[in-house]
Amino acid sequence: MTDLKTETITGGRPGSGAHRVVALCGPYLSGKTSLLESILYATGAIGRRGSTRAGTSIGDAAPESRKRGMGTEINVASVDYLGDQWTFLDVPGSIEFQHDAFAALAVCDVAVVVCEPSPERVVALAPLLKCIEDRHIPHIIFVNKIDSAEARVRDMLSALQTVSNRKLVLRQVPIRRPTNDGGEETVGYVDLVSERAYRYKSSGASDLIEMPAEILPREAEARREMLETLSEFDDTLLEQLIEDIAPEKSLIYRDLHDEFGADKIVPVLLGAGDRENGVRRLLKALRHDTPFAAETAKRRDLLTNGATNGSAVTECFKVLHQSHAGKLSLCRVWSGTLTEGQSLGGHRIGAMLRPFGQRLDKISEARSGELVALAKMEALSAGHTLSAAGIAPSADFPAAAPAVFVVALAAKNRNDEVKLSGALHKIVEEDPSLAFEARGETHELLLKGQGEMHLKVAADKLAGRYNVAVETATPRVAYRETIQAGAQQHARYKRQTGGHGQFADIKVEIRPLPRGSGFRFVDKIVGGVVPRNFIPAVEEGLIEYLKEGPLGQPVVDIEVKLFDGQFHAVDSSEMSFKMAARIAMSEAMPKCRPVLLEPILKVTVAGPSDSTPRLQRLISGRRGQLLGYDTRAGWNGWDEVSALMPEAEIADMIVEIRSVTQGVGTFRTEFDHLQELSGRTAERIVEETKKRQAA
Numbered sequence: 001m002t003d004l005k006t007e008t009i010t011g012g013r014p015g016s017g018a019h020r021v022v023a024l025c026g027p028y029l030s031g032k033t034s035l036l037e038s039i040l041y042a043t044g045a046i047g048r049r050g051s052t053r054a055g056t057s058i059g060d061a062a063p064e065s066r067k068r069g070m071g072t073e074i075n076v077a078s079v080d081y082l083g084d085q086w087t088f089l090d091v092p093g094s095i096e097f098q099h100d101a102f103a104a105l106a107v108c109d110v111a112v113v114v115c116e117p118s119p120e121r122v123v124a125l126a127p128l129l130k131c132i133e134d135r136h137i138p139h140i141i142f143v144n145k146i147d148s149a150e151a152r153v154r155d156m157l158s159a160l161q162t163v164s165n166r167k168l169v170l171r172q173v174p175i176r177r178p179t180n181d182g183g184e185e186t187v188g189y190v191d192l193v194s195e196r197a198y199r200y201k202s203s204g205a206s207d208l209i210e211m212p213a214e215i216l217p218r219e220a221e222a223r224r225e226m227l228e229t230l231s232e233f234d235d236t237l238l239e240q241l242i243e244d245i246a247p248e249k250s251l252i253y254r255d256l257h258d259e260f261g262a263d264k265i266v267p268v269l270l271g272a273g274d275r276e277n278g279v280r281r282l283l284k285a286l287r288h289d290t291p292f293a294a295e296t297a298k299r300r301d302l303l304t305n306g307a308t309n310g311s312a313v314t315e316c317f318k319v320l321h322q323s324h325a326g327k328l329s330l331c332r333v334w335s336g337t338l339t340e341g342q343s344l345g346g347h348r349i350g351a352m353l354r355p356f357g358q359r360l361d362k363i364s365e366a367r368s369g370e371l372v373a374l375a376k377m378e379a380l381s382a383g384h385t386l387s388a389a390g391i392a393p394s395a396d397f398p399a400a401a402p403a404v405f406v407v408a409l410a411a412k413n414r415n416d417e418v419k420l421s422g423a424l425h426k427i428v429e430e431d432p433s434l435a436f437e438a439r440g441e442t443h444e445l446l447l448k449g450q451g452e453m454h455l456k457v458a459a460d461k462l463a464g465r466y467n468v469a470v471e472t473a474t475p476r477v478a479y480r481e482t483i484q485a486g487a488q489q490h491a492r493y494k495r496q497t498g499g500h501g502q503f504a505d506i507k508v509e510i511r512p513l514p515r516g517s518g519f520r521f522v523d524k525i526v527g528g529v530v531p532r533n534f535i536p537a538v539e540e541g542l543i544e545y546l547k548e549g550p551l552g553q554p555v556v557d558i559e560v561k562l563f564d565g566q567f568h569a570v571d572s573s574e575m576s577f578k579m580a581a582r583i584a585m586s587e588a589m590p591k592c593r594p595v596l597l598e599p600i601l602k603v604t605v606a607g608p609s610d611s612t613p614r615l616q617r618l619i620s621g622r623r624g625q626l627l628g629y630d631t632r633a634g635w636n637g638w639d640e641v642s643a644l645m646p647e648a649e650i651a652d653m654i655v656e657i658r659s660v661t662q663g664v665g666t667f668r669t670e671f672d673h674l675q676e677l678s679g680r681t682a683e684r685i686v687e688e689t690k691k692r693q694a695a
């Protein structure tokens with residue numbers, strides 16, 4: 001047990017009724033939701049353990065999660081454990097839903113990083129550990145599924161150390177036993193501080209057993225490694241090790257507590273979440289070593305200069321829109337107490353709820369450290385803090401990652417368009433790593449996000465929760481066209497219908513301009529051959545025509561000079577000059593060797609260095625022009641490859657990037673230039689455009 005008497009703890013001590021928040025994070029399917037289930041069971045919050053596979057767990061009850069057997073949003077559940085309240089935030093592991101993980105990490109006191117016991121898959125932890133380390137969040141690594149581990153724990157530890165910038169400290173060694181089929185299985189563990197051995201049970205707390213003799217050498221070695229690591233931060237311990245004095249357990253516990261709280265070491269625990277193995281050991285470690293809310297607020301610099309004067313400060317980290325409860329702002333209280341009906345910073349606190357999976361329990365107050373859902377706080381969304389001073393953005397709240405996957409979205413039923421727009425606002429408020437945008441050039445509504453699954457889940461939400469069925473398609477590329485040669489053109493518009501007629505006559509000269517010039521109109525009329533008041537009409541006619549050139553795309557980088565013409569005193573009008581301009585263009589343009597222009601983006605692709613050659617091949621295979629590569633700033637062992645690539649090649653690129661980077665690669669883009677495109681690809685695009693425009 002930790003000797004807490006000697007410690008100065010700000011904000012509480014275990015058993016004092018404090019509220020602490022744990023983020024359960026880790027790669028896709030590593031077992032977070034199953035572990036949560038075991039925690040809820042072990043602490044008596046539920047009477048029987050459900051399973052994610054059977055769709056009976058407390059977490060993942062959202063229909064989108066159940067349908068796919070994976071986490072798609074944060075699961076929240078609070079439990080009472082040995083006199084304290086604990087809120088667990090079980091987050092989705094898929095990188096496409098990572099924003100929820102980062103939001104939970106922003107408000108937690110501690111992170112439990114759940115991973116599988118496979119050394120070759122540790123790279124999947126890199127983006128998460130980077131976020132955790134950048135924010136200095138104390139974290140434990142829980143090597144899960146130890147029942148199915150094939151690799152040795154020491155190999156797992158070395159692999160984990162390659163993705164962690166903090167010193168890892170193994171807290172347990174496994175007790176292994178040969179199986180009938182010639183393999184080995186983990187049947188228990190030795191705790192390296194207490195030096196006690198335990199045997200796992202299929203359910204319930206592990207049994208204390210006698211230390212197996214054969215494990216002693218391994219245990220001694222692992223314990224020495226643990227003490228050596230701790231002695232790097234504690235001179236007293238270092239001296240004792242040098243002088244061969246056995247250190248007091250209380251000293252070891254204190255060092256573990258302090259270096260963990262200061263984010264200098266990362267304890268590594270073992271277990272199997274879906275059968276409660278190692279779960280109570282994890283809970284004990286959390287109970288003794290998790291910082292209290294006041295310390296977390298200090299780490300984040302949330303309550304500077306005591307500006308709160310004892311009044312409540314609360315931060316929203318996630319919004320949910322529910323059909324019954326309406327908008328729920330999931331908040332952590334950082335200071336003071338929130339009470340129903342209270343007015344804070346000009347906002348009235350309405351109904352207050354404590355989430356437990358899908359269940360919402362009404363509460364009347366929430367104290368410092370507590371996690372609460374505030375109902376119908378329309379002005380309070382994720383990343384914002386509410387205090388006596390009103391609502392303001394939290395300075396260090398994680399920004400949403402740029403979109404890497406885009407689809408064109410449309411309501412199946414035209415009458416649903418207004419409903420669709422309302423629903424989109426809500427799902428984007430729930431998940432800011434989604435975005436939508438009406439793109440004028442292609443007349444499409446774009447839905448942007450973090451991957452194919454992310455957008456499929458968004459479409460499911462639109463249909464299931466908002467009753468708007470949608471269809472999605474690959475977005476069109478905003479091609480342009482220009483000309484490669486100039487021409488002169490004479491055009492006359494003349495009609496004689498009934499009363500007075502229509503007459504306009506113009507001569508224009510067309511020529512190509514350099515890339516990026518857009519459209520330029522030059523008026524060279526002398527002697528009033530085209531009267532002043534009709535010249536804007538000519539320009540208007542030109543602009544109208546240029547919206548769709550001979551190849552079906554908007555025309556750019558072109559100059560049209562009006563240099564001659566004729567008019568009729570009675571029959572000329574703005575309308576007839578506009579018509580003449582259109583006629584001139586449609587006759588001249590095909591003679592000017594029109595050519596398609598495609599948008600080229602500057603692309604920066606990031607991934608672990610050993611995937612760099614594969615990323616380069618991928619880029620070249622997609623008509624990309626490599627510009628070079630460099631190390632990725634702030635990312636140990638990662639590279640960034642930069643290239644120029646056609647926009648058309650990027651729509652589904654993230655899928656391939658992930659497949660060559662164990663799922664962790666990403667990219668960002670910015671528009672660079674328009675580039676001429678000819679040959680078969682261009683012909684195909686023109687054909688498709690014409691077909692679509694005829695339809």
Ligand SMILES: Nc1nc2c(ncn2[C@@H]2O[C@H](COP(=O)(O)OP(=O)(O)OP(=O)(O)O)[C@@H](O)[C@H]2O)c(=O)[nH]1
Nearest residue numbers: 028029030031032033034052070071093272273274
């Ligand atoms: N062998 C073994 N399997 C486990 C253990 N824990 C979970 N699993 C299995 O791993 C799979 C994923 O479990 P989940 O708990 O849904 O994983 P998760 O990390 O919550 O998944 P996401 O939220 O989608 O990232 C399920 O099939 C579980 O039955 C374990 O300790 N041992």
Ligand SMILES: [Mg+2]
Nearest residue numbers: 032033070071
């Ligand atoms: Mg899950």
